[in-house]
Structure formats: structure tokens, C-alpha cells
Amino acid sequence: MNEGLALLVDPLFRVPLLTGLAASLALAPIGVLLMLRDEWLAALGLAHLAAAGALGGLALGAPGLAGAGLGALGGGLIKGALGRRGNGVYGFMILIGWALLLLIAANSAVGEGLGQALIDGQLYFARWPELIAALALALALLWALPRLAWPLLRARLLPRLDRANGRAAWRTHLGMDLVAALGMAVGTATVGLMGAFALVFVPAWVAFRVAHGWRATWVVAGGIGVAGYLGAFVLALALDQPFGPVLVAVLVVLAWGASALQAGWRLLTGWR
């Protein structure tokens, strides 16, 4: 067995591997829905709030995962209550989360090192609580996706249809906000702030460009998310590099490769 495969099945890394796998399986579909709503920046805003919440929780002696959940859910609920969807709201979330994260790090015993770890991603330190949270997120998404995917597509492409028929679409939108918040909370606490954002943004970005059909979009995004994650897991361990930046790099390379393949295909076939 080569070194990469050996790392994938090493018992020492089994829990972190499965934690990240569950998180990547959940985050890529969330990215598809956020991309559909043109709210991909939501992921970065919620990730910053989740990171600030995690550090705040640790500073108060609470589990980081719980703090991350509260931070992201708070952001999602406030946004939902304001009824605002759009990247302006998420710009403020990024700024507020970033400022809180650095201020808590600078003024608490947990220190800047842990704040940096949240940004970098501390997947290899994931234990059973993180694995359970990631699996719960993946299962929750499995339940929620069929209930969200088509109503959200209808709301995006035929925006007045629900209202014209007196149907309350707010439950669908609130459900989406909560799913995104939970996803980013678990993602930030496991694969790190930028790693979670990359798993939401990049696979969906690629899928929207190369997939053919709504169902194929999910498959492509999920495939790229999982492939990118597994590749980064092995590379980061083999090269002894921090996981978050390696994950971002692998996903960016995959995006570049997919774009190049598509451009080549268009050139060869004359496809518009």
C-alpha cells in the first residue's frame, strides 16, 4: 500500500478523516444552494461569526463547537429576522466576526494561537464530539435537501409564484439560513474558517459552470468537495503542512483544472 493510502486508513487519523469527510459531504451541497441564491459570501460571513463564537466559547470555558454553533446560528437568525438576503449583510458579518475573533484572542487566556488554529483548520485534532457533529450535520442535510432544493430553485427562478398563491416561503428561506449557519459552524470547528468557506464556494462554483442539469450540479459539487478533501487530507499529512491552506490550494487547483478542461472541450466541439 502506498503512503497516501496508508495515511487514509491509519487508525490514528480515522476520526479526523471521517469528520472531515462528513463535513465536506455536507458543505458542498450547502454551497450549491448558496450559489443559487447568489449568497456564496454568506459562507464566509457565517464562518467568521462561527470562529468568533468558538473562541468566545472557549474563553468562557464552553466547548468550541457549541460556541461556533451559537455564533453562526445567531448570525443566520438575525439575517433571517431582518428578512435580508444579499451579500451586503454578509460583508458586515465578515467584518464583525473578524473583529470579534481577534479581540477575543487578544484579550483572553485562550490566546491568539487558538484563534489562528480556527482560521488554519485543526482537523487532525478532531475527536468524537466533532465527528458526531459532522455526521449529524450530514444526516440533517440528507433530510433537508429534498425539502429545500426544489422550493429554493422555484423561489429563485419564479420568484413571485409562491406569493401569488399565498404560500409562505419564509419557512424555506429560514430553513436554508439555519442549514447554512449549522454547516459553517461545524465546518469552521473542523476544517477551519477558510477551509469551510472553500468547501462551500469552490465545488459549487465549478459545478455551476460545468454541470448539465440541477441534479448533476449536486453530483459534481459533491464529487469535487470530497475529492478535494481527500486529496488535501493525504497531502497535508504527507508533506507535514497545515490542513486548511492545503485544502484551499487543492480545491483551487481542481477548479482551475475543471475550467481548463471545459475551455478545451468548448474549443474542440464549438460548444458555446
Place this chain on the structure above:
Amino acid sequence: MSEALLRLDGLVAGHRAPVVGPLSFALGRGEVLGLWGGNGSGKSTLLNAIARAARVFAGTIRRAPGLRLSYQEQRPVRLDPMPMTGADLLRAAGLDPRRAPAPLVALLGQRLDRLSGGQYQLLCVWCALGAEVDLVLLDEPTNNLDPGAERSLRALLETARADRAVLLVSHERAFLEAVSTRVLTLEAGGRS
């Protein structure tokens, strides 16, 4: 006329300020009512008001109990990129793509962002016309259509069934006269 699906009495509607009205008319099953008027006459605002998307300043809109609506918007939403296919759009609207009429079949398998404006417009019109509803609202369905596509649109409109009503807005008088059972003219300032 059979019992009205929709009845407007002295309706004055708009967004921040009144744009259209006062208007009064009733619409029953089997009717295709054409609304004609120039730019700014409030045609789209009237449809918005019926679809609960504009403010009613005066008068009333009475909808039959349980009235089901479909609505083709004047400016269909186009994202960049759009990986969804024509069939996905119909599914999102609650339609079975296998029952799409002949002029649309070739569009069902294509990504929406590869369709021309006219092709996308035809799909959006069918999203409204093909739905199992009582009242179909069509806002400028001839937008972006070349003569061939407009013929396809007329064919789609002929599929309108006797058990429902169509309220059709257009600035093309000849088209309205050809497809409507009656035409209501909105003057500048929104009065009929």
C-alpha cells in the same frame, strides 16, 4: 358568464404611489382577457397587484376561494451561470417535462444559460400556461420572440383550457386581438 374567478372593483394599485386605476372588471373561466396599453400605463403593476406583489391603494381584488395562480413575469430571472436545464425549470414550476408541447421539446435538455432570450421566454410562458391553475397571468409574453417563436407562442396559448382564465398583458395590439376573447385598454395614467 360563469362565476367570476377574479373581480376588481375600483382598484387603484401601485408601489410607492398609485400607478393604475381605478379599474373594474371580472374574469371568468374560459376567458382570455387582453390588457393593452402604452409604456407606463400600469399593465404590469395591475398583474403584480393581482399576484399580491403590489400595493392596493383603493378598491378591492376579490379572488375565488382557493384560486390557484401561475405568473409569467415580464423579465424572467436569468442567472449567470445557470446549470439547470429546461426540464429543471418546468419541474421547479411543478410541471411534468414529458408533457411539454412540441416547440419546447428540443429546449428541455439544454442548460438555461445556453438558451436565447426567446427560447427562455417560451419556456417561462409554458411554466405559466402548463400549470394546473385557475388563473394564468402573462406579462408581455411576446418579449424577445422572433416571428417563428411568436407563432409557437400562439400555439401554446391555444392550449388554454375552458376551465380556467388567462389575463394577458401586451403592448402589441394585433397580437392581443388575435389571441384574446376581449381586450381592455389602459390609457396613460392607468385608467381603462
